[in-house]
Amino acid sequence: xxxxxxxxxxxxxxxxxxxxxxxxxxxxxxxxxxxxxxxxxxxxxxxxxxxxxxxxxxxxxxxxxxxxxxxxxxxxxxxxxxxxxxxxxxxxxxxxxxxxxxxxxxxxxxxxxxxxxxxxxxxxxxxxxxxxxxxxxxxxxxxxxxxxxxxxxxxxxxxxxxxxxxxxxxxxxxxxxxxxxxxxxxxxxxxxxxxxxxxxxxxxxxxxxxxxxxxxxxxxxxxxxxx
Amino acid sequence: xxxxxxxxxxxxxxxxxxxxxxxxxxxxxxxxxxxxxxxxxxxxxxxxxxxxxxxxxxxxxxxxxxxxxxxxxxxxxxxxxxxxxxxxxxxxxxxxxxxxxxxxxxxxxxxxxxxxxxxxxxxxxxxxxxxxxxxxxxxxxxxxxxxxxxxxxxxxxxxxxxxxxxxxxxxxxxxxxxxxxxxxxxxxxxxxxxxxxxxxxxxxxxxxxxxxxxxxxxxxxxxxxxxxxxxxxxxxxxxxxxxxxxxxxxxxxxxxxxxxxxxxxxxxxxxxxxxxxxxxxxxxxxxxxxxxxxxxxxxxxxxxxxxxxxxxxxxxxxxxxxxxxxxxxxxxxxxxxxxxxxxxxxxx
Amino acid sequence: xxxxxxxxxxxxxxxxxxxxxxxxxxxxxxxxxxxxxxxxxxxxxxxxxxxxxxxxxxxxxxxxxxxxxxxxxxxxxxxxxxxxxxxxxxxxxxxxxxxxxxxxxxxxxxxxxxxxxxxxxxxxxxxxxxxxxxxxxxxxxxxxxxxxxxxxxxxxxxxxxxxxxxxxxxxxxxxxxxxxxxxxxxxxxxxxxxxxxxxxxxxxxxxxxxxxxxxxxxxxxxxxxxxxxxxxxxxxxxxxxxxxxxxxxxxxxxxxxxxxxxxxxxxxxxxxxxxxxxxxxxxxxxxxxxxxxxxxxxxxxxxxxxxxxxxxxxxxxxxxxxxxxxxxxxxxxxxxxxxxxxxxxxxxxxxxxxxxxxxxxxxxxxxxxxxxxxxxxxxxxxxxxxxxxxxxxxx
Numbered sequence: 001x002x003x004x005x006x007x008x009x010x011x012x013x014x015x016x017x018x019x020x021x022x023x024x025x026x027x028x029x030x031x032x033x034x035x036x037x038x039x040x041x042x043x044x045x046x047x048x049x050x051x052x053x054x055x056x057x058x059x060x061x062x063x064x065x066x067x068x069x070x071x072x073x074x075x076x077x078x079x080x081x082x083x084x085x086x087x088x089x090x091x092x093x094x095x096x097x098x099x100x101x102x103x104x105x106x107x108x109x110x111x112x113x114x115x116x117x118x119x120x121x122x123x124x125x126x127x128x129x130x131x132x133x134x135x136x137x138x139x140x141x142x143x144x145x146x147x148x149x150x151x152x153x154x155x156x157x158x159x160x161x162x163x164x165x166x167x168x169x170x171x172x173x174x175x176x177x178x179x180x181x182x183x184x185x186x187x188x189x190x191x192x193x194x195x196x197x198x199x200x201x202x203x204x205x206x207x208x209x210x211x212x213x214x215x216x217x218x219x220x221x222x223x224x225x226x227x
Numbered sequence: 228x229x230x231x232x233x234x235x236x237x238x239x240x241x242x243x244x245x246x247x248x249x250x251x252x253x254x255x256x257x258x259x260x261x262x263x264x265x266x267x268x269x270x271x272x273x274x275x276x277x278x279x280x281x282x283x284x285x286x287x288x289x290x291x292x293x294x295x296x297x298x299x300x301x302x303x304x305x306x307x308x309x310x311x312x313x314x315x316x317x318x319x320x321x322x323x324x325x326x327x328x329x330x331x332x333x334x335x336x337x338x339x340x341x342x343x344x345x346x347x348x349x350x351x352x353x354x355x356x357x358x359x360x361x362x363x364x365x366x367x368x369x370x371x372x373x374x375x376x377x378x379x380x381x382x383x384x385x386x387x388x389x390x391x392x393x394x395x396x397x398x399x400x401x402x403x404x405x406x407x408x409x410x411x412x413x414x415x416x417x418x419x420x421x422x423x424x425x426x427x428x429x430x431x432x433x434x435x436x437x438x439x440x441x442x443x444x445x446x447x448x449x450x451x452x453x454x455x456x457x458x459x460x461x462x463x464x465x466x467x468x469x470x471x472x473x474x475x476x477x478x479x480x481x482x483x484x485x486x487x488x489x490x491x492x493x494x495x496x497x498x499x500x501x502x503x504x505x506x507x508x509x510x511x512x513x514x515x516x517x518x519x520x521x522x523x524x525x526x527x528x529x530x531x532x533x534x535x536x537x538x539x540x541x542x543x544x545x546x547x548x549x550x551x552x553x554x555x556x557x558x559x560x561x562x563x564x565x566x567x568x569x570x571x572x573x574x575x
Numbered sequence: 576x577x578x579x580x581x582x583x584x585x586x587x588x589x590x591x592x593x594x595x596x597x598x599x600x601x602x603x604x605x606x607x608x609x610x611x612x613x614x615x616x617x618x619x620x621x622x623x624x625x626x627x628x629x630x631x632x633x634x635x636x637x638x639x640x641x642x643x644x645x646x647x648x649x650x651x652x653x654x655x656x657x658x659x660x661x662x663x664x665x666x667x668x669x670x671x672x673x674x675x676x677x678x679x680x681x682x683x684x685x686x687x688x689x690x691x692x693x694x695x696x697x698x699x700x701x702x703x704x705x706x707x708x709x710x711x712x713x714x715x716x717x718x719x720x721x722x723x724x725x726x727x728x729x730x731x732x733x734x735x736x737x738x739x740x741x742x743x744x745x746x747x748x749x750x751x752x753x754x755x756x757x758x759x760x761x762x763x764x765x766x767x768x769x770x771x772x773x774x775x776x777x778x779x780x781x782x783x784x785x786x787x788x789x790x791x792x793x794x795x796x797x798x799x800x801x802x803x804x805x806x807x808x809x810x811x812x813x814x815x816x817x818x819x820x821x822x823x824x825x826x827x828x829x830x831x832x833x834x835x836x837x838x839x840x841x842x843x844x845x846x847x848x849x850x851x852x853x854x855x856x857x858x859x860x861x862x863x864x865x866x867x868x869x870x871x872x873x874x875x876x877x878x879x880x881x882x883x884x885x886x887x888x889x890x891x892x893x894x895x896x897x898x899x900x901x902x903x904x905x906x907x908x909x910x911x912x913x914x915x916x917x918x919x920x921x922x923x924x925x926x927x928x929x930x931x932x933x934x935x936x937x938x939x940x941x942x943x944x945x946x947x948x949x950x951x952x953x954x955x956x957x958x959x960x961x962x963x964x965x966x967x968x969x970x
Binding site for chain 2: 606608630718721722723724725728729732788789792794795797798950951952953
């Protein structure tokens with residue numbers, strides 16, 4: 001096209017496309033707004049919504065699967081083995097509870113809401129709820145303590161475990177001595193005495209080393225009694 | 228009035244002060260309304276609600292904005308040129324405000340009934356360019372200088388189409404005095420200059436394409452005068468943060484903002500007076516009178532302001548060289564053709 | 576050979592000289608402007624150091640790293656391969672499904688496992704929905720860079736509907752952790768298929784409306800045509816990919832040319848820039864390639880939704896991911912280009928090295944070559960048309 005035709009064509013294009021654009025925005029003046037006036041009107045979240053974590057501590061068997069699955073290590077669980085004479089009950093899914101849980105902390109500020117902790121739980125006690133309004137003024141309040149054991153309960157449980165372990169160790173020692181006496185008579189190699197009873201969750205080392213490195217649990221003493 | 232005359236030399240001064248104060252009051256009220264209108268219109272064009280919580284549907288928001296701006300800390304960077312920095316917003320506002328003197332708000336009120344009305348307005352609104360340059364330079368900020376330079380080039384080059392379009396209206400009506408021009412268009416919508424003015428029918432039909440095109444060009448050039456999209460390169464938010472406004476905060480920024488809105492109404496008022504019949508009623512003698520005149524004038528002005536807001540939220544912005552191209556190579560030649568055509572038709 | 580001008584650490588003026596009519600000479604200097612990490616239009620924390628001569632850009636030096644979050648280091652410390660997926664999401668947070676898809680494809684190739692058909696179909700649907708969502712952000716923010724504020728909001732309105740679909744399926748709106756190695760975390764909810772079809776019918780006229788408002792607007796065309804032209808050889812030499820490459824006319828799309836998943840079962844065409852409004856490879860071409868890719872994605876989604884087979888989406892998820900000591904590089908097509916994962920496994924359960932080849936990082940490197948010589952106003956548009964996400968550039 002010659003330059004003059006191009007010139008007029010451009011002007012015509014400019015005017016016509018501007019008019020089309022203005023037509024679109026004018027029509028949108030009469031489209032009702034899509035804004036929801038939060039907080040007066042709240043949207044109902046779908047059932048699979050992944051927001052704040054909740055732990056039903058009555059159903060927790062202390063298996064630590066959720067803590068191991070967490071990619072940012074925001075769950076800290078400590079357990080104390082229970083002795084055979086204690087009956088901790090069963091969960092709603094039928095699992096027998098064998099561990100006391102003195103500490104079940106979730107640092108919800110660290111949580112990345114990935115939901116990786118939910119599938120491994122055998123009793124489905126950790127779930128992601130649809131609560132998303134949980135801001136706090138103090139960052140320490142974002143560490144949720146789900147455990148319901150009081151310091152008295154914890155002391156009692158530790159006592160019982162210590163006693164049971166001492167009794168078991170004494171029994172083992174006595175049995176080993178008797179076996180050693182018998183075996184030295186038969187000149188057999190004796191098994192070393194005092195093999196410590198293997199406990200799945202020894203209380204001394206159940207503190208997750210990763211938790212010390214990165215958590216915001218700067219409180220030196222007892223965690224606050226808020227949940 | 229007699230009591231005022233008896234005050235001797237103070238009488239005319241008091242009258243002058245009152246006449247000066249009226250446009251300021253109008254500008255302040257109008258700015259509040261337009262702030263709200265702009266936000267709401269923009270929001271509804273984008274399928275959303277704007278302010279809803281301050282007052283009913285956000286009607287008190289402009290007050291809240293002004294209160295906030297009043298309370299802000301007045302920061303002037305240490306490297307800035309203090310005198311120019313402080314003076315710039317006032318110069319910009321004066322450039323706009325002085326133009327309000329020659330606008331006929333109604334048949335009974337015009338600030339100063341000078342015979343050079345339109346010419347005076349065009350001349351005085353060039354002060355805005357000086358103010359913007361001062362603001363950009365005195366901020367000691369590279370982005371501000373960019374904005375100020377672009378703005379100066381833009382405003383100077385768009386004064387040509389504005390002046391030529393005004394010239395065409397003056398040719399048809401025969402006077403630069405805006406009050407006379409408006410009186411010329413009394414009697415109904417068919418007498419408006421944009422539809423050919425009060426001329427015999429054949430001449431009007433011949434004039435019609437020229438006047439319509441002239442009105443469109445005047446509107447476009449006035450968008451550029453006010454620095455609004457698609458010509459808002461001086462304050463291109465996504466490029467220059469805020470252009471020449473970057474270093475201004477608080478009440479000084481409010482002054483720039485107020486000046487921009489006042490300028491919007493000023494150019495709309497000029498277009499309305501020259502082309503759309505000013506304060507005269509479009510229905511002829513129905514709803515006619517001084518108070519009705521005020522209503523019609525403000526209504527027409529607000530319609531043009533709404534048009535400016537509508538265009539702002541629809542179109543992207545032009546680049547500096549495209550802006551210049553539009554002014555010098557598109558608008559001005561078209562206006563030359565229109566001047567020639569209108570002149571020919573008026574003579575024949 | 577593409578020459579890149581290196582700027583010495585001290586600013587050295589390169590004065591030009593103007594002779595005035597009275598015989599004096601005036602010196603002109605170049606100015607260094609910083610489009611700093613905080614800027615309304617650098618799409619994130621990107622610092623562009625620009626040397627300008629008046630309005631003409633003489634050189635650009637991008638500085639990145641403001642959003643570096645040690646993704647690759649984190650990946651080495653994870654206990655297993657599945658735990659890396661939340662981190663992979665967060666690299667390119669506007670196209671998270673595509674990042675997960677790429678990672679899953681890479682690890683599945685490493686393990687040499689096959690996933691069920693249903694899983695593949697659902698992954699394709701999710702990836703294409705995410706492609707539409709990401710392109711909506713790209714074109715919306717591109718409009719804002721050009722000064723048009725309204726199309727951005729229309730684009731985000733449509734994106735909300737896509738995010739609602741995602742939230743219905745996996746519970747999250749932006750960072751999904753949905754595509755797992757060997758399967759998916761959840762199966763589709765029962766109302767997903769209908770809502771997806773509803774979205775497709777709703778969305779097609781919206782693309783047309785967006786085009787009417789922005790793409791074919793003469794002012795926008797004049798701003799973007801012949802600006803930031805990326806010639807074919809430059810694009811290939813700089814290893815650009817995605818819409819950058821296709822906008823320059825090169826017909827290369829990994830979904831067709833290096834097939835993964837079930838893309839080869841659907842009828843769709845990669846879109847190329849043809850220089851309709853200016854030169855081939857200008858910013859308008861890249862923009863129209865993105866708009867047309869959205870239409871193609873809708874086509875793919877409709878075909879996939881109509882043909883999803885039944886099955887168990889979690890059947891092939893391995894209990895223990897322990898690949899043999901080997902390495903793999905697997906690439907997929909994200910909205911920004913070729914995303915590659917180079918994974919080295921040392922035979923244990925956690926990865927030894929996960930390197931992500933991010934498309935935005937490579938595409939960004941071409942910015943100095945195409946924006947030099949243009950104007951400052953054009954630089955903003957060119958940077959917007961590269962469509963970078965700093966999370967991916969910095970990882």
